[in-house]
Amino acid sequence: MSADIVRLQSRIPGASPLKSEIADRLRALVRSGRLPLGARISDKQLAAELGVSRTPVREALVQLQSEGLVVVRPQSGTFVVDLQADDIRQLCATRGIIEVGALRFGGHGIARESLAQLGFLVGRASVALSDGDLARCDELDCEFHEAIVATSANSYLIRAYGGIADQLRALRQRMPREPDRMARAIAQHRMIVDLWAAGRSEDAAAQLHAHVGHVERLLTAVRSEPATRATDREA
Numbered sequence: 001m002s003a004d005i006v007r008l009q010s011r012i013p014g015a016s017p018l019k020s021e022i023a024d025r026l027r028a029l030v031r032s033g034r035l036p037l038g039a040r041i042s043d044k045q046l047a048a049e050l051g052v053s054r055t056p057v058r059e060a061l062v063q064l065q066s067e068g069l070v071v072v073r074p075q076s077g078t079f080v081v082d083l084q085a086d087d088i089r090q091l092c093a094t095r096g097i098i099e100v101g102a103l104r105f106g107g108h109g110i111a112r113e114s115l116a117q118l119g120f121l122v123g124r125a126s127v128a129l130s131d132g133d134l135a136r137c138d139e140l141d142c143e144f145h146e147a148i149v150a151t152s153a154n155s156y157l158i159r160a161y162g163g164i165a166d167q168l169r170a171l172r173q174r175m176p177r178e179p180d181r182m183a184r185a186i187a188q189h190r191m192i193v194d195l196w197a198a199g200r201s202e203d204a205a206a207q208l209h210a211h212v213g214h215v216e217r218l219l220t221a222v223r224s225e226p227a228t229r230a231t232d233r234e235a
Contacts, residue, residue, distance in 0.1 A: 018052060022060035025050075030069055030080055031166055033173030038082030041070060069166055083171060085223050091167060092216035098161045099145060099212060100205050102152035103192075107201045114151040115197050121147060122189045129186060134177040141182070142169055144189050148208070174222050181218075185211070 026046075029035035043061060047054040061078055064070045072078050083091065106114070125140040149161045175181075188211045195204035 018056040019059040019063065022046075022050065022052070022056055023063045026060060026064060027069065027166055030064075031169040033170065035080055037080055037170055037174070039080045041078045041080065043078065067163070067166065069170070080170070081167065083167070083223070085220050088171065088219050088223060089216060091164060091171070092212060092219065094164055095145075095161075095168060096209055096212040096216075098157055098164075099148050100209050102149040102154065102157045102161075103196070103201065103205045103208055105152040105154050105157065108199055110151055110196065110201075114147075115193065118144065118147055118151070118189075118193045118196075122186060122193060125182075125186050125189070129179060129182055132179075134179065134182065137182050137186075138172065138177060141185060141189075142172065148192075171219060175218060176222070 026035065026041075030037075035041070041061065043054050043057045047057045050057065061070055061072075065072060065078075069081055070078055071081050121140055121144045125137050125144070128134075128136040128140060146161070146165065149158055152158070188207065192204050192207050192211070195201075195207060
């Protein structure tokens with residue numbers, strides 16, 4: 001973990017509180033998988049690596065606990081959340097409700113610029129896949145789904161999705177980065193955009209629902225694996 005966390009620079013007036021800085025760094029490590037699901041977190045070690053006292057580290061961990069990213073086990077310590085199969089099903093069901101709801105909320109009234117942005121993300125993912133940049137392709141996949149919610153301009157849906165986005169990104173790190181699977185996902189994304197652009201928002205919603213359901217089944221299937229194969233990942 002020390003390789004991924006650098007000593008915090010001296011704060012300047014107007015900078016975010018130290019607790020928030022530490023929480024942001026930890027979220028990024030969890031999202032990227034560098035701090036894996038189920039990993040034990042030592043506030044003492046973190047404080048030493050960050051060059052701060054243990055108090056703001058503990059405050060940051062309390063914040064992440066309230067967000068569902070870490071859990072505290074009595075007599076054991078603090079750990080990154082380790083989602084079980086039922087957790088995955090519930091999380092993906094919530095994701096589907098929000099994403100499909102956002103698409104339907106936007107419906108026929110979606111701005112042309114928003115559709116163009118979605119299409120742009122699909123295009124960039126296709127290029128990344130062709131270049132063999134599977135990590136970038138995976139990131140663009142996340143951005144595509146987050147953009148669908150953003151197009152709704154519904155602050156309640158956006159806020160609700162923000163509450164599960166970090167867990168979704170962390171969970172994705174267990175999925176094998178296989179070019180064939182990613183190519184299928186890109187094709188499904190393109191179909192969603194094309195249907196939406198053609199004014200067939202309900203068909204687009206149905207396609208999105210099926211797509212999210214497929215991802216749920218894949219995530220549930222790999223849950224029992226101890227870790228994603230190193231050969232399927234980018235360094």
